[in-house]
Amino acid sequence: MSTSPARTLAIGFFALAASTLPLSACDGSRSADNQPTQETQPEKPLYEISEDPAWTAPTAGKRYCHRYINGTVIDAGSSDLTLRDAVTGKTKWAYKKATSCPLVTKESVYAGTAAEGEIVAFDPLTGKQDASSETDAIGNPGGGAPVETPGKIHALFGGHLYTMDKSLKQNMWQYKEKADMWVEHVAAHGVIIIVATQNGKVKALSSEDGKVLWAYATPSNGLIKQTIKIADGSVYFTSEDGSAYALDLATGKKIWVTKLGGGPAWAPHLAGDLLITADESTVYGLDRKTGKTRWSHWGDHNALLASEDLAVYSDTEADQVTIRNATTGELITTIYPVPGANSIAISPTHLFVWTDTDIYAYKVTKRATA
Numbered sequence: 001m002s003t004s005p006a007r008t009l010a011i012g013f014f015a016l017a018a019s020t021l022p023l024s025a026c027d028g029s030r031s032a033d034n035q036p037t038q039e040t041q042p043e044k045p046l047y048e049i050s051e052d053p054a055w056t057a058p059t060a061g062k063r064y065c066h067r068y069i070n071g072t073v074i075d076a077g078s079s080d081l082t083l084r085d086a087v088t089g090k091t092k093w094a095y096k097k098a099t100s101c102p103l104v105t106k107e108s109v110y111a112g113t114a115a116e117g118e119i120v121a122f123d124p125l126t127g128k129q130d131a132s133s134e135t136d137a138i139g140n141p142g143g144g145a146p147v148e149t150p151g152k153i154h155a156l157f158g159g160h161l162y163t164m165d166k167s168l169k170q171n172m173w174q175y176k177e178k179a180d181m182w183v184e185h186v187a188a189h190g191v192i193i194i195v196a197t198q199n200g201k202v203k204a205l206s207s208e209d210g211k212v213l214w215a216y217a218t219p220s221n222g223l224i225k226q227t228i229k230i231a232d233g234s235v236y237f238t239s240e241d242g243s244a245y246a247l248d249l250a251t252g253k254k255i256w257v258t259k260l261g262g263g264p265a266w267a268p269h270l271a272g273d274l275l276i277t278a279d280e281s282t283v284y285g286l287d288r289k290t291g292k293t294r295w296s297h298w299g300d301h302n303a304l305l306a307s308e309d310l311a312v313y314s315d316t317e318a319d320q321v322t323i324r325n326a327t328t329g330e331l332i333t334t335i336y337p338v339p340g341a342n343s344i345a346i347s348p349t350h351l352f353v354w355t356d357t358d359i360y361a362y363k364v365t366k367r368a369t370a
Contacts, residue, residue, distance in 0.1 A: 047332050047333075047366055048364075049332070049363070055089035055361045057089040058357060059082075059357060063354055067104075068352065071087070072084060074102055074104065076098075081102060083109075083127065087349070087350075098114040099112060099141070100156075103153070104124060105124075110148075112146065117135040117157055118132055118134050119133045119153065120132045133164050133168035141155060141156060148188060150190075152172065152207055158182070159177070159198070161176075161183055163207070173210045175210040177197050183197055183198075185237075191208065192205070194235055199221050200241075201217045202215070202235065202245075202247065204249070204252060218239050225240060229268050231288075236268045238277055242265050243258060243259050243260065244258045244275065244277050246275075246291060257291065261279050264280070265278070266279065269304065271308055271311060271326035274294060275287075276306035281299075283324075299315065300315045300317055301315055302342060305345065305346060308326070310323055310351075311323075319338055320334050320335060320336040338360065339355060341353050341354070348364075
């Protein structure tokens with residue numbers, strides 16, 4: 001166990017209409033003269049974040065794919081995939097091989113392994129390997145998790161999409177891009193699969209046979225390096241051209257495009273009727289229907305995540321984690337110091353922060369509004 005981080009700063013927020021408030025140098029927005037200023041915190045808290053971690057756990061090596069799923073936190077590393085109890089931090093099981101990000105279903109945990117072309121399935125309670133399937137893929141699995149459609153699992157290997165039945169006994173179809181391009185990310189909703197290609201295209205595929213249903217090309221052909229989100233009949237993604245996009249899931253037609261302030265756009269996260277994203281200097285809350293900016297805050301950040309109520313980002317230079325009301329952008333609290341905070345996950349009761357050596361779990365309590 002490592003030493004717990006020190007106390008947190010002020011906590012709480014009003015559920016007010018969206019506004020942009022001035023911030024300090026490490027957590028702020030730009031004022032009229034383009035200089036960061038001090039931010040005022042709300043007086044009546046609806047949330048409390050524990051002053052010290054509820055638990056900590058050591059980790060080994062660089063971690064990625066940090067997620068909260070069904071009472072557990074799961075992460076992958078260069079040599080293992082580990083599942084922990086979200087309340088206690090105790091390790092439930094660990095698979096001692098390098099893998100892709102995992103897909104967790106009620107029946108199984110699926111991941112691609114460093115063994116080329118292999119998908120494995122584990123029992124989610126014990127971590128025992130139940131099944132595996134080899135493809136003719138050349139190359140290690142993509143960093144993203146496999147996705148699920150009815151009766152099927154779809155996984156990236158070497159930039160190509162491979163589909164098999166959920167038992168991993170039958171390879172069903174493959175999708176490969178032409179002209180030496182490759183698929184960067186994949187998402188699924190119902191019987192539709194959405195892929196993002198290396199040259200800035202987004203395509204919808206039928207999960208039955210991989211047939212292309214529609215295609216959309218970003219005007220800049222900017223690389224889509226980040227994850228794709230699907231909700232309420234819309235497809236959301238961001239590009240290295242510095243823009244956030246929303247497309248109609250059924251037709252692929254553009255709903256809106258919003259150019260951010262500068263630099264590549266970060267992965268989108270959904271929080272109620274907002275899309276939370278960032279660029280090199282600013283965190284944004286965009287209206288999911290229109291793409292208009294509802295709130296923004298300038299400041300250093302290197303990891304970002306959002307839930308229904310919270311927008312959370314870390315700043316390794318300032319050794320802090322900032323927590324905001326996702327709807328209004330108002331500051332809830334800042335956890336400091338958390339040296340090297342580089343990844344975040346959120347559950348209904350905890351905020352999980354990964355550093356280079358440890359996980360910290362902070363208790364999150366939502367107060368009654370009455």
